[in-house]
Amino acid sequence: MCGISGLFxxxxxxxxDAALMARINDVQAHRGPDEADVHLEPGVALGHRRLSVIDLSMGQQPLFSEDRSVVIVFNGEVYNxxxxxxxxxxxxxxxxxxSDTEVILQAWLAWGEACVHRLRGMFAFAIWDRRQQTLFMARDRLGVKPLHYAVLADGTLVFGSELKVITAHPRFVRTIDPRAVEDYFSLGYVPDPRSIYRDAQKLPAGHTLTWRRGQPKAPTPQCYWDVQFTLDNPIAEADAQAELLARVKESVKLRMIADVPLGAFLSGGVDSSAVVAAMAGHAGQPVRTCAIGFDDPQFNESEFAQMVADRHRTDHRLEIVGSDDFDLIDRLAHLYDEPFADSSAIPTYRVCQMARKHVTVALSGDGGDEAMGGYRRYRMHLAEESARQSLPLGLRQMVFNPLGRLYPKMDWAPRFMRAKTTFQALAMDAAQAYHHSMSRLRADARSRLYSDGFKRALGGYQSQELFQAHASRAGTDDPLALIQYIDFKTWLVGDINTKVDRASMAHSLEVREPLMDHELVQWLATLPSRHKIHGGEGKHVFKKAFEPLLPHDVLYRPKMGFSVPLARWLRGPLAQRMQQAVLSDRMLDSGLFDAAELHRWVKAHQQGLADHADGLWMLMMFDAFLRLQERAVQDHP
Known part of the structure; x- marks a missing residue:
């Protein structure tokens, strides 16, 4: 696991300039503390920071072909x-x-751009081929590893694993993209291919990008893989359970290859528990497992992690984190480089910090909910979709639009009484409704939050357009498969993978995700949706497959999630800090927000009149991002 960077x-x-290249390479030294090197030749500069995992003595990068005409920098692991x-x-x-790095290089020499089809793993890499005057960039199919790039005004391409590589270049202009701001305040992250900056982009998952010197315009990213929800596998349920178990075990085994200490996260949830169970079947010694618990029982899953550890006799380590562990705000802003509001980044950071004391590589259960229908919101969407399909859109809009406007927003009420969001969703098409349910701030709240000037800058753009664009390419109208596809393109890459990559790399820890193996994901996409959600139970076939290996209480208890008590924080120990951030001169002078609305949100939340925790946390993280911007301008005017 490493960090890559380059200029072209x-x-x-x-x-x-060699000093410039060294500087932009070293801003991500946390990704690779073991070694660093750069290569310069006319028109090309490549940098690498190395975290040694395989071939500790010989895997240095940049790595050259035998005749030195081709060179690669690579971040990730190729398991085959x-x-x-x-x-x-x-x-x-x-x-x-x-090393697997040299395998990619030789695969390029053998098969050219088609080499990516042969690779099974998580990766982002760049290959400079002097013979063809070509720079080839690629990112893995599920977007586990990141790759950012920008073209500067002088015709220089700058790229790197993290956005901070781009912003470290003195010629990069930090102009904020209004559409990225709208996406952020809707979703809590900036989804691919955008970044928070207008002139920087993320290479989408499953895409390549080929730059040829002298080409008249920037190339378009090319998709080399996409999940296909065919849902046409006729396999019987018992056979599906057996095959799924075998496939998960094989995926886990592939990811246990390492020349350094290896372990696993064990949250006590279904997915991480299943990965640990599969590891235990392959390991010749006790699996090292790492967990954190919270001193607040409402957020603590450690007893379930202990059940799995006891069942499989793992070498289990547990650390308890205080429920007021919120001192990471500025640190998170620096790690993520752009606004990122998933508050579970805090416990994720802590579990990575804890794991690195014991291992260099950790397996996780990320991706299981998306691939196998595990989220509660999936079941809610299916119920709404059943109602939507029973009435024409025009009639639904006539009935439910007025109800959505008139019904009060009752965050304080029991869940069954909070019908406003449901009424609004029933008046929408499937993709629009799913975006509505995924929005941290609904469209009406965002409209009140934004200033008139910022609304004009958006030019009518709304974040739901992204979901609708993905839905148009999904190739399925199955209600569950459609939203799974949207999640693969947005939530999984932009939130989950981003969160884990930055939190783990902050501690020079490599995290591997066996449930995101593309062969496993594609096989699951052939299974009919009834195998995933059945009788109101998510991940049905997965849970049945692991019944022989995991305690019933782990498999079938309500999903808790890796969360923190935001609402309580923002009314208690974080109240003053929140108010200072949300109502700071930076925020009020940014031109993005309606100042009166900011004051209303702060007052209403602190007085308990409304729950604005999600919105206020997003605003706090946005203020932290602006504060970093200010500091960068001061340091490099």
Whole structure:
């Protein structure tokens, strides 16, 4: 696991400044503390920060072909590299290292851009081929590893694992993209391919990008893989359970290859517990498991993690975190480089910090809910979709739009009385309704929050357009598959993978996600949706498959989630800090917000008249981002 960076002259062969290249490479030193190196030649500069995991003595990067005409920088792991190496050796390719990096390089020499189809793993890499005057960039299919890039006004391409590589370049202009702000205040993160900056982008998951020197305009990212929800697998349920168990075990086994200490996160939830159970079946010694608990029982799952640890006799480590563990706000803003409002980034940061004391590589259960229908919101969406399909859209809009406007917003009331959101969703199409349910701030709240000037800057853009665009490419109208597809394109990449990548890399910890293996994900996409949600139970076939290996209480208890007590924080120990952030001069002078609405939200939440916890947390994290911006301008005017 590493950090990569680079510069490329799109038109000529300028020699880049070595000190500048070293500086932008070192801003992500936390991603690779073991080694650092850069390569410069006319028109090209490549940098690498290394966290040694495989081939500790010989896997240095940038890595060159035998004749030094091709060079690669790579972040991630290719789990089938040993099989690919054998295939390439049979074709006459010679290897000097045992690393998966060299396997990618030789795969490029053998198959060119098609090499990505052979790779099974998580990766972001760039290959400079001097013979073809081509820079080739690629990102893994599920977007586990990040890759950012920008083209500067002087024709320089700058790219890196983290956005801070881009912003470290003195010629990059930090102009905020209004559409990214709208996406953020809707979803709590900036979804691919946008970044918070107008002139920087993220390479989408499952895409490549080929830059050729002298080409007249910037290339368009090319999709090389997309999940296909065919739902046409005729397999019987018992056979599906057996095959799923075998596939998960195989995916886990592939991810246990390492030359450094390896373990797993164990939250006590279904997915991480299943991964640990599969690891225990392959390990010759007790699996190292790491968990954190909270001193607030409402958020503490540690007893369930202990059940799994006892069942599989793991070497289990537990640390208890205080429920008022909120001192990471500024640290998180620095890690994520752009506004990021998933408050579970705090416990994620802590569990990575704790795990790194014991292991260098940790397996996680991320991706299971998206692939197997585990979220409660999926079941709610299916219930709403059943109602939507029973009435024409025009009639639904006629009936439910007025109800959605008139029904009061009752955050304080029992859940069954909070019908406003449901009424609003019933007047929408499926993609729009799912966006509505996923929005941290609904469209009406965002409209009140934004200033008139910012609304004009948006030019009518609304974040729901992103969901509708993905829905149009989903290739399915199955209600569950459609929203799973949208989650694969938005939530999984933009929130979950981003959160885990930055939190783990902050501690130089490599996290591997066996439930995001693309072969497993694609096989699951062939299963009919009834295998995923059945009798009101999410992840039905997955839970049945793991019944022999996991306690019943772990499999079938209500999903808790990895969350923190935001509302209480913002009325208690964080109240003053929240008020200072939300009503700071930075926020009020930004031109983005209606000042009166900011004051109303702060007052109403602190007096207990409304629950604005999500919105206020997003505003706090946005203020933290603006504060970083201010500091950067002061340091480099």
């Amino acid at each position: 002259d799109l038109q000529g062969t300028r020699l880049f 590299f040993q099989t690919l190496r054998q295939e390439l050796e049979a074709l006459g390719h010679r290897f000097r290292t045992r």
